[in-house]
Each structure stands twice: as C-alpha cells, then as structure tokens.
Amino acid sequence: MANYKPDLSCQNKFIPINFAEQILPGTFEYALCYIVENKLDLSGFDAWYNNDKTGAAAYPPSVMLKIILLGYAHGLISSRRELTRHPP
Template identity: 55%
Template sequence: MARYKPIHQGVKLLAVDFDRQILPGTFEYALRHLVDKELDLEDFHQRYKNDVQGAAAFDPAVLLKIILLAYSRGIISSRKIESACRENMLFIAISGDSQPHFTTLAAFIANAGELIAKLFDLAH
C-alpha cells in the first residue's frame, strides 16, 4: 500500500509574519492601504479621551479594517466577527492580533456609523 506524508488539519503552533499574510492585489491589501494611508480618521481619534487616564482603547483604524473585512465576507454578527479575529488568519493579520470583544465591535458599529459613512461620502 502507498505511503503518503501526513496532512495536518488541526491546531499547530506556527511562527507567522502577519504582513506576509496580506497579499498584494487582494481586497485585504487594498483595505489595509486605504485605511492606514488614505483615509483621514481624525474624527475617530477625537472621540477618545484616554490620554492621561483610562484603559487603552483599540485603534479605530483596526476596528474599521476588521468591520469592513467582515462585511466583505458576509459576516455581520459581532460575535462571529470576534470569533474570526481569534481563528481566521486574515482577520488576525489585518487586526495585528487585536482580538476585540464582540461588545467592542458592536459599540463601534453602533456609535461610529455616521463617521464611517462620512469617510466614504463622495460629496465631501
């Protein structure tokens, strides 16, 4: 009987370079470039008042990239987005392994909807 090399499909510890997971020419690559280099996120940054005290917050750029990547994949549940940030390599790479809680994601979506829409409003 023929012998084959084993195929690993379960959990495996790997050293991963997140930057190399986002391939040029893909949606994720364009999304990362757009959010990190082209969009003015100043209105998002002004909402945070934790310079001196308070817990560190998730960068709004990271949350925006997570949400837009999720929506592009048809994932709209904040719990499923949270899960993707823990389990899917593209989400881990795009978020820098941030893993925000589903309540953080839901609050960002609920409270920043107007700012997100403003980012993509071509009339401005």
C-alpha cells in the same frame, strides 16, 4: 489626546506569522489595508477618546475599521452565532 493600544500585527513573538507578509498584493485584503492606512483620514476618531490620563487604552480605529469592513465583505454582519431553528 487619544491613548491607543499598540498595533502588534507585525510582531513575531507569540505567533510566528507576520501578518503583513500573509496579505498578498492584488487581493481585497491588501487593498483594504492600504486604503485604511494611507487614504482615510481617521483623525476624527481622536476627538472621541479622552483617555490619555485616565482609563484603559483603546484599540486603534484603523485596526477596528479593517476588522469591521473585512467582516462585512465576507458577509459577517453579526458577532453572534446564528442559531438554527427546529420546527416544533
């Protein structure tokens, strides 16, 4: 059984912003969250995780998929900063 970290995007303890209220209906971000949460079958990821008894909890695939797809939609294809080259 997969052991995932809790999704705390709707918590208001440390950050006084509820992210669910910040995503407006009709936006790409809203559609992305809706599709990932309600339309995609992510149960295939559970077979990859065998950390219910040992190991640290993993981030939920739905959260990671939303981050990756949103990054790609905004043109971010690498997590590394692009270095500018100076001519010699």
